Amino acid sequence: MRLNIDVYMDYQTAPSDPVLLAVTAAQTEGQTVLQSDLEVEGATLRWIDGAGQRGRMVWAFVPGERLQLRYKALVEVTRATVPLDRLAPTRFPDLPGGVIPYLRPSRFCPSDLFVSFVAKQFGHLDGGAKVAAMRDWVAGALTYVPGSSTGTTTAIDTFVTREGVCRDYAHVMCSLARAANIPARYVSGYGPQVNPPDFHALAEVWLDGAWHLVDPTGTSTPSDLAVIGSGRDAADVSFMETENFAQAIYQRIEVSQV
Template sequence: MKFNVKSALSYNVNGPTTFIFNIHALNTSSQTVLEENLTIDPAINHDVFTAHDGRSKFMRLKIQEPCNFSMSYSAIVDMSYKIIDENNSENLVSVVELDSYIASFLYPSRYCQSDKLMKFSFKEFGHYATVYDRVLAITEWIYNNIEYTSGSTDSQTSAIDTITERVGVCRDFAHLGIALCRALSIPARYFTGYAYQLNPPDFHACFEAYIDGDWIIFDSTKLVAVNGLVKIANGRDAADSAVASIFGNAVGTSITVDCQVMDDNFQPFIYGGNQKAISFQ
């Protein structure tokens, strides 16, 4: 399945500022970037680098003088995913058997204070028979108990804030899902990407849980089909995967995002009930 993704961002820079952007579609075993293009107007020197784990792709640029600038990115991405029958999923993989990368997604992080949600998580979800059922129950609980309201939170909102105030956006839904999974010793990581048929169009966040040797994707917002996602990055939470990080004096003035499917046979997949799972690698 091929997708055409686009994003455009504009900024008003008032003084020396360094930007780190995270908008490139990733090349992974299930996602191939066939072509891509990046334009910055006016032209500004920049460099592209990967995160310490070799996965996420970042672009850095530095501006010394006040100015206005814009940048646009586009890519054609070929997607594939693995369908997994989780009806007979095994018990939780022992922590001692996890490699260091996967184990790193068990710990509390800035926005996902799983250590403060252990009692709640075990009470609400600990009785489910399989790991997949627990994560699906977490996803459904968030969908049914947290109100999705655009603009209701900010960059400081954490999973504890979300479960207390019972309102949030996709970023907050993802953080809460991650925190509740980790509270049950289920590795979980943040997912940010482009999303087909998201309304209004924007970058989208959800989460992946590590189950039986696969990273399974879950979206508590149910705003898009999980097979209509194009991955930009993974991280412990949004602090690792922010679309734009600004170090200096600048203000964003506009942002547009678009994701279109290029094939005619797209069949949307949204979890609900006793269904098979989707894994992106």
Template sequence: MQRVVTAELDLELGSSVDLIFQITAAQGNPLVGEQLTFTQGDRTYTPTEIVDQSGSRLHRLLGEAGRLDVRYEATVDGQAASARTSDLEAITYLRPSRYCQSDEVFQQARRQFKGLQGHDLIAAVSEFVATSTTYTPGLSQGTDSAVTTLMTGQGVCRDYAHVVIALLRAMDMPARYAACFAPGLQPMDFHAVAEAYLDGAWYVIDGTRLANRRSLVRIATGRDAADCAFLSYHGGYVGLKRMRVDAWTVPDDVEGVDGLTPAALDGLETPAPASDDPSADDFLELVQLA
């Protein structure tokens, strides 16, 4: 399965500022082409790449005042290699974190999911979050946590992921947050899902059920959204003037993806791949992030 992913960010920098981006496909994804550029007028920045223990790729640069254009495009062909999880990682993903307060939801989780383990627990948590939360773009705040979302019953993908993670950790199952590109997602944006650790493997849980899990491309992995922000900055003002994210799966019978866009695919007499269709995903089945 070949997927094309893109991201465009137009930023306005008020002064010299330290910028850290997480917008590229994570290490381990089988890339057949990739381009990442940071331009400011005639100037092109060369960022420092930092790879964390989970394979997330951070790109850091010191930007100067003015408009900064960020462009990313990559073609991913096939499934990412599964990295071994250390005992330390598993322990880390059992602990409460900034947005996933498993200690605060402990009593609710223990009452609601009493006696459930393994796949049954994953399925029950996934179903509960999917049916008890309403997807509401624009109403969620960047500081909302799993506790907030459980109280309000609304949020966006990051909020769904935080609730799943908090409930699973409260039930002694390691769980983590993953930012990703999601072909077929509507509305299109960076996407967030949870992952549960069971029998030596990580399985994806998408409480929103707005994307097919088999087509996802990992960007970053962490305890919660605080570890996986697409942009963080220090030392100055940064305004996000425009952002566009896109991702799509190339049909098997289409040759060559250079310059291929979703609009171009619409003009072909080729149906969209099932991997782009959320309704083709059995969300209670165990699926690993490809």
């Protein structure tokens, strides 16, 4: 599947405040970036490696008080959608070193607080069947409510309120998986079925010796998602970071299947 991605961002920033961006699709397994063009009006750009296992970030040094960005890309996604219940767990001694950190609690995914719940709710299951049951539980237990969470909302907050957006669904999903000793990481990306169109968040779990995307919102699949990056939680792959306050003036994200 080929995806056209068209992003426009217009933000008011503090004078000469550098902006760290994670908005470009990653050149990674399961997808190929065929075309990519990022323009930030009047800015000097400096690229760096992303915080997670893939993806790149870019510093935009804007001379004034306005970030105006246009990103256009054509991405071919070749990633297959594999039924979760067919996937076996990976024994702890067999986990690669780069995967082990995704077993641990993080700022927005306090997985240690979910251990008892996970044991009672999903303890009778194993491997991909357990992850599928967790995905279905999150999808059924939470209600998608725009504006119901903030940048400081954690998975335990969402677990209590049972409301959130894709960011919150992904945090709860990662927390449940980690509480069951299944490595999980937070993923940002673009999907043509995401509504309203926005930067999308979902989870990724390590099963059967590989990473597999899991979206408890049900608005994307592994075969139609263009990954931007991944990390422990939203703090690692925020689409935009500034040292001082920034105010959105206008933002548009369009993702379509070719």
